[in-house]
Amino acid sequence: MKTYKSASKIGDIIWSLPFICENGGADIYYLYPNGEFTQANYEYVKPLLEAQPYIKEVKLWNNESFDINLDEFVQHAHRGTNLVECFFTVFNKQFDRGHIHTHPHLFVEPIELPKNRSILISRGAMMHKNGFRDDFNSHIKGFFDRGLNEVGFFVGHPQEHEDFCKTYNCNIPHVVVEDALHTARLINSSKMVITNQTSTSAIAEILKVTLFLEAKINGPDVFDCQFNRPNLWYI
Numbered sequence: 001m002k003t004y005k006s007a008s009k010i011g012d013i014i015w016s017l018p019f020i021c022e023n024g025g026a027d028i029y030y031l032y033p034n035g036e037f038t039q040a041n042y043e044y045v046k047p048l049l050e051a052q053p054y055i056k057e058v059k060l061w062n063n064e065s066f067d068i069n070l071d072e073f074v075q076h077a078h079r080g081t082n083l084v085e086c087f088f089t090v091f092n093k094q095f096d097r098g099h100i101h102t103h104p105h106l107f108v109e110p111i112e113l114p115k116n117r118s119i120l121i122s123r124g125a126m127m128h129k130n131g132f133r134d135d136f137n138s139h140i141k142g143f144f145d146r147g148l149n150e151v152g153f154f155v156g157h158p159q160e161h162e163d164f165c166k167t168y169n170c171n172i173p174h175v176v177v178e179d180a181l182h183t184a185r186l187i188n189s190s191k192m193v194i195t196n197q198t199s200t201s202a203i204a205e206i207l208k209v210t211l212f213l214e215a216k217i218n219g220p221d222v223f224d225c226q227f228n229r230p231n232l233w234y235i
Contacts, residue, residue, distance in 0.1 A: 007032035014202035019087035025054030030061035048180035111185035124198035
């Protein structure tokens with residue numbers, strides 16, 4: 001197995017996992033807090049990475065040698081392919097597109113959900129600076145018409161939860177997560193996930209759970225999260 005290094009965002013680290021898995025796994029996955037990726041991000045994502053059977057160890061990088069610098073993919077992202085396939089292309093590894101699009105590359109144990117709650121909702125603030133899109137609003141209101149307020153729960157920053165509940169006049173409970181492993185276990189145990197493009201959506205996609213994704217519909221990164229699988233819908 002090889003050693004890898006990344007100082008990218010949490011979402012990019014999650015997107016790298018299919019490549020690492022299909023490339024034989026990692027002896028060590030070095031993470032390097034640097035600018036946008038912080039020490040807190042490291043502590044958040046480390047338990048999920050170390051829970052994977054194809055990753056032996058996750059460590060802070062301290063100038064050790066490594067085999068593959070995963071940050072090279074950032075220079076080639078948003079080039080008409082999704083963020084999983086991009087890793088295979090950048091590092092010149094052949095892959096089976098059907099397998100990558102439909103096969104999970106995250107493995108976590110289920111967890112007990114809040115009582116009578118089965119649909120996980122998350123909406124990262126950085127992805128909706130200009131408010132909620134009209135077409136997203138119509139989809140969410142449709143979910144509320146079918147009982148989302150009674151079965152949903154929210155994962156994310158408290159302010160994001162407050163904004164969501166205020167916008168849709170609902171009282172969906174907020175679940176505070178311990179780390180990315182806790183998030184992944186909640187996602188994997190849910191009947192479905194409703195989210196926008198965040199690290200939560202990356203986890204949901206790599207788990208291949210039923211996902212309703214609020215995706216960007218224009219711009220250079222329109223293809224980032226496009227996967228051809230039966231239980232993924234774009235809203």
